[in-house]
Amino acid sequence: MPHSFFPSSLLRNTLCLAALLFASSATLAQNRPALDVPYIKTPSAVTERMLGLAQIGPDDYLIDLGSGDGRIPIAAAAQYGTRGLGVDLDPERTEEATAAAQAAGVADKLVFRTENLFDTDLSRASVISMYLFPEINLRLRPHLLQLKPGTRIISHAFHMDEWTPERHEVVEGRDVFLWTIPxxxxxxxRVEAPGHRNFVMRVWQQFDRxxxxxxxxxEHxxxxxDMSISGPDIRFTLNTxxxxxxxxxxxDDKLMNGNGDAGAWSAQRM
Ligand SMILES: C[S@@+](CC[C@H](N)C(=O)[O-])C[C@H]1O[C@@H](n2cnc3c(N)ncnc32)[C@H](O)[C@@H]1O
Structure with missing residues (x-):
């Protein structure tokens, strides 16, 4: 039998299949969104502690940025009755999270959307959770600082540089951080103090310092x-x-109101 340069039908079929597989995986790769952070799951003990540090409750609204299979909002909804939103750039994750919320019986409390986290409206959040990368946390930082005072930010693994966390714990070898928006x-x-001891107060601020x-x-x-700010709560001592x-x-935005050693006081932004 003369030697043939044409592949046998088995070889031909194998080559066709390989070409098809290559083409379809190339198409899949083309259709996949370019993620800023790969998909890695937060272990459940870490999720528990994140929610514990934020002291999450039924009145909170949690937004998970890069929500993966939805485990953080689902745990919050199932254990604490928290409502919330999870956004992920990968539509496969959105499908997974939506199905998982249904399976956990909390679909009425949660929405999962395919969305770039940089486009997400964060204004409704009272708690934001994230397991991202440090540079993503830093890009988010100025937006987070504009949120309602008292909003809590919980991060698995990564910090926010010189914005010192209010709490830092290690759970199963993983770092967990909490910040509260000041x-x-x-x-x-212009401060109106009791007994007409009015004064002008100049304040410098860096994050919550x-x-x-x-x-x-x-003009004295x-x-x-002892000046501190925690969410909307301010405290200081005047040394006369x-x-x-x-x-x-x-x-409250351009006003302050409170009580002091000498009685009620208020302040207005100048
Ligand atoms: C490390 S995983 C965290 C998943 C989940 N939050 C958890 O803790 O188990 C990061 C997630 O962010 C998603 N992601 C990456 N870049 C994103 C972006 N720009 N916008 C929205 N989601 C993104 C990934 O698809 C991935 O699911």
């Missing part, structure tokens, strides 16, 4: 110490010649 108080405030000084109507400078007065109160 009210934005940098600038000048604040410092301040007070200037009286006769009075040191302010006749004593130390601690003020605590709430920030």
């Amino acid at each position: 009210a934005q108080v940098e600038g000048l405030w 604040i410092q301040g000084t007070a200037i009286t109507a006769d 400078s009075i040191p302010i110490t 010649v006749d004593g130390r007065y601690t003020f605590s109160g709430k920030v």
